[in-house]
Amino acid sequence: MLSLGQRLKQLLKHGVIFGLTSSLQSALAFILLPLYTKYFSLNEFGGYNMLLVIAGACNTVFYLGASSVLGRFYYDYKEKGKDQDIVSGTLWLSIFGGILLIGLSVLLAPLICTYYLKDSSFTIPFVLCMAGNALTYPITTLTLLLRYKKKSFFYLIVTLTGLCLNFIITISVLMFSEIKVCAPFIGLVCSNTILLLALLFNSKKDLTLNVSKETYKIGLVFGAQIVLSSLLGYAYGSLDKFVIKETLSVADVGIYSLGYRIGCLYQILIYLPFVLVWAPLRMEYRKSPDNAFFIKKIASYYTMGSALFIIVCMVWGNDILLMLFPQQEYIISLQIYPLIMIGYLFYGWTDIFNFGIYVNNKFVYQSIVPIVGVVINCGLNVLLLPKYGVAVSAYIFMFTYFVAALMLFVISNKYYKLPLEWGRLSSIMVLCITEFILLNLVNISVAHNFLGKLFISIFTLLFMWLLLVDKDEKKHIYAYIKKRQ
Structure with a gap:
């Protein structure tokens, strides 16, 4: 049985190779x-x-x-x-x-x-x-x-x-x-x-x-549950575009879709590499006695790495994006994409939090949660789009996935207890959302010049290192750096 450190190393190694390779098609679409x-x-x-x-x-x-x-x-x-x-x-x-x-x-x-x-x-x-x-x-x-x-x-x-x-x-x-x-x-x-x-x-x-007929039977029965869950899950993540088309216009779909596709950079570079390796890895070590501790740490590290990536994109990405997409009609997309990234971070939580449902074949619950998500997503879009415009769909997208992740955690925890580090998770998300507000919703010019961006970057790194990385983790990091020298 591999140790926690060896499993993390395996996750990182194969995540980089398989995950990024599998993401190249999506990366090409972005390019x-x-x-x-x-x-x-x-x-x-x-x-x-x-x-x-x-x-x-x-x-x-x-x-x-x-x-x-x-x-x-x-x-x-x-x-x-x-x-x-x-x-x-x-x-x-x-x-x-x-x-x-x-x-x-x-x-x-x-x-x-x-x-x-x-x-x-x-x-x-x-x-x-x-x-x-x-x-x-x-x-x-x-x-x-x-x-x-x-x-x-x-x-x-x-x-x-x-x-x-x-x-x-x-x-x-x-x-x-x-x-x-x-x-x-x-x-x-x-x-x-x-x-x-x-x-x-x-x-x-x-x-x-x-x-064998038994294999086809298992495939069809189990696959039908997955299809229903996937369809409903896709619905509450994508029906917003149908509502935008019907409520506003096809052109507004294009504006929202550009912000959405930029936000999918997170999906390409972080979420897909993670989940492509995490899915088989969690099943391979599902019977390990320290599996709950392993999943707890994975949730924290995944959230921390994701938040750091999103903050870097928010701080330094807009200047590059303005050069790539100079058309004035797409300018609102720059406010949309960070919210899509945060929404996909929460979507990644569902792949961690649903372990109890997954390992116990309780997939009926993974159909119930998306139904609630569809109601929330469509209801809020129909209600708010005419008044607040296309950007509000990104806020609804983020909120819907947050609710879905918490619901799956509560249900899944009945079948497999996960002692997550909620203090660390919430601190990371507060930091990420605070910086989104500072960079996108508050008109402070100093936050958008080079020195302001540099200050925000240094503050983020220090905050994470001093307050979100514990003593044992720092010790392991120091030992790894010393070993590599």
Whole structure:
């Protein structure tokens, strides 16, 4: 059994390799954002983001919960020597879901684009968007298998190859064709096709067509619970864009979406690397006698690292963002993105706090919480959007995920007690929100010049080091630094 320190080292090591590699696709989308805002009209950019929202909703259903099933049952099957059975069963389910999505998108694209998006020119981009996302289902399943087998170098090489192709194709279509809205989706389809073929070839020894009926039954039953939970969870995180479209306009969706996509930098660089390694790691050591202590420390370190990242972005990021997105109509996005980052921090809490629900298969509760979230999110958006404008949706987004995290903690704690460091967690969040208010809502010019930003940065580091890092942790840090010298 690995010690706490060894597990933390494992989390960091594989989090950097697998997490950042898996995040490169999202990072590419962010890098291309300045080009999208340049080549797309405001309505086209809003429509493009509505396609992404629809695709995200479809993804929660049509992946059939396959990768989540593999994550939950892989070690159970491996202990019985039947890991090939669960890997193959979940892969075939994910491929079936992808084929189903592509078929339905071809049939329904004209109807959805004409009557909902009010623009039939989005029909081809819609189909390409769905096809590119459908390819991610088996990719996600096979990527999870690579994480279990710790084949990080292979995945890095294949992913980089696909991303280079994606970038070249996307840029070419944007600059030299008239079907500009298709550009990101054509690149996605091509890169995902290459990645899937390479992963299938690499994993052929782990696959079989002879999958037991019991495995398919487990996959479908457990997957159905995951799908319901995921769909509801996605709804209270994304329905705001539908409400914005209906209450305000597609152009306002574009403005909000830019702030949202900038906020997703946190998701790309912090949340995804963390959760991609945390999900299998917590199941691998679920029976460890010090597991509750391990989870407690993970919650504190995750929150501290996240808050530090968000504060750095708030203090130093706006000058860079103003150069990347100089269009005046997008200026409000600079107030939106820190709130999205904080909201995703709370979303990361749910992946830590729900351990009792997850390990005891009580997924009905993970469906109840999102229902409450949908009511809160949609209700507050309908009530407040007409009066306060598009920026209020970001505050509601953050608040909704905070409530969801606390609800999951209370429910999950009935099945598995987690003695979290609430004093440290609350102090970190108070610091983060206070600096958001100082930098975005209070008009103090000194806070925005170089010396003011430098002072805020130094104060943040000292506050965290002196008040939020305990003596034992400082001792371990000093010992590590001394060892590395």
